[in-house]
Amino acid sequence: MFLNTRSKPMDLQFYETLEKRCELSKVESGRLHTYRNGFTGECLYDQLFDEAGHEDVLIYRDLYLQTERSVTQYDALIINDDGIVVNEIKNYTGEYRIEGGEWFRNDRQISENPAAQLSRATGKLIRIRNSVNAGFNISGRLIFVSDDFYLQTDDDSIWRKLVVRMDLKRYMRSFRGGHVGNKAQYIARLISERIVENPYFEADVDAERLQKGFYCGACGSFSLQKSRFHLVCSSCGSKESNETHLLRALADYQCLFYGKPMPSRSFMEFIGYRLSRRIVQRVLLEHCDVDKKGNQTTYSLKYRNFEEKTVKLQRSYKYKDYLTK
Ligand SMILES: [Zn+2]
Structure with a gap:
């Protein structure tokens, strides 16, 4: 077992x-x-x-x-x-x-x-x-x-x-x-009683190297067109909800800048300002733990694994994803 x-x-x-x-x-x-x-x-x-x-x-x-x-x-x-x-x-x-x-x-x-x-x-x-x-x-x-x-x-x-x-x-x-x-x-x-988190993992990445924005969950293309509640991939036609894209980007951020606090301004930059601050804020509040210190507010995703979470969320999402493969 x-x-x-x-x-x-x-x-x-x-x-x-x-x-x-x-x-x-x-x-x-x-x-x-x-x-x-x-x-x-x-x-x-x-x-x-x-x-x-x-x-x-x-x-x-x-x-x-x-x-x-x-x-x-x-x-x-x-x-x-x-x-x-x-x-x-x-x-x-x-x-x-x-x-x-x-x-x-x-x-x-x-x-x-x-x-x-x-x-x-x-x-x-x-x-x-x-x-x-x-x-x-x-x-x-x-x-x-x-x-x-x-x-x-x-x-x-x-x-x-x-x-x-x-x-x-x-x-x-x-x-x-x-x-x-x-x-x-x-x-x-x-x-x-002796299980601990992996203490050896260190994420160290130069943010300048990273392509900002969202990418298609099916083919990885960053070329996405906005529709009302979705982003549609120009390469393969897959359509994923704004929430899915935001959750994936949150998981990416969390993984690439592991252990570092995330202010919403850094996240907006990470997603290339592709969605409005209002939409982003709503998703941050729903899926992140919020840490307020003085006038600095940072967020951390509540879940470790993006795939597991989105599979569960798909059932409750108002706006479903349609992947071509
Ligand atoms: Zn695609």
């Missing part, structure tokens, strides 16, 4: 949003590719676990846990009465080699060491367990979700630490018949 949803990581959201509003540098494109690839792998893992069944375990996904003074990220934690199994998910493709403890792809050493990552991650959980004097097992596996992943190694002991795609469903099914009783509930509580 999944205990939480897996939402798109902030870093991925950032680069996807950035790509919509400016030309990415080579480094930025590389990062977007890496984050997207990682997230695709994690979603595939979830899907395979759904197919294999997860009734006999509790699973936390994509967590940041506070342990003493550091914060550690976990792709998946599988919990039952026996304890916790850490799954570090890798969406590697191609030919890999481990030699002398170092990882290589096509003979080039890679920047991360998955086995070391896993051992750090399990080590932090052992600290948490020991700090409360609890007795349960903690172990971990590296999960390689791609069926296009090949590994050669001089260290046979590594195979016990990893699961490749061919064996993945069998591995997931091996949790069947386990117990989720008081002990598992206790472990889950121990974990949930």
Whole structure:
């Protein structure tokens, strides 16, 4: 049983949003590719676990846990009465080699060491367990979700630490018949009390680079024509309500200038003054938390995920969206 949803990581959201509003540098494109690839792998893992069944375990996904003074990220934690199994998910493709403890792809050493990552991650959980004097097992596996992943190694002991795609469903099914009783509930509580927001995410973008205004939700074009309650895309003909555009722009702003307070004047500039202050103000008041300090008022969107919110809102909107694809 999944205990939480897996939402798109902030870093991925950032680069996807950035790509919509400016030309990415080579480094930025590389990062977007890496984050997207990682997230695709994690979603595939979830899907395979759904197919294999997860009734006999509790699973936390994509967590940041506070342990003493550091914060550690976990792709998946599988919990039952026996304890916790850490799954570090890798969406590697191609030919890999481990030699002398170092990882290589096509003979080039890679920047991360998955086995070391896993051992750090399990080590932090052992600290948490020991700090409360609890007795349960903690172990971990590296999960390689791609069926296009090949590994050669001089260290046979590594195979016990990893699961490749061919064996993945069998591995997931091996949790069947386990117990989720008081002990598992206790472990889950121990974990949930230490969940924190991703502290490593930093958005840093030069506002000058960004294209201002609204763009089409279907094709991404910034060429939109105003009709009374909608904006109509000149490229593909999609028609989206003013609210949809404003919510998407709010989510973009929030992501690109993460953690920075948003005065309405900055937002008006961000949307290129394409809608009147009156319409914008109404949407800000409806969908944002308002923070008043002296004569400065700033807004922050109440929701984290634009897509989830707009899907729900569509039902209550007076003015619907009509996407061509
Ligand atoms: Zn369009």
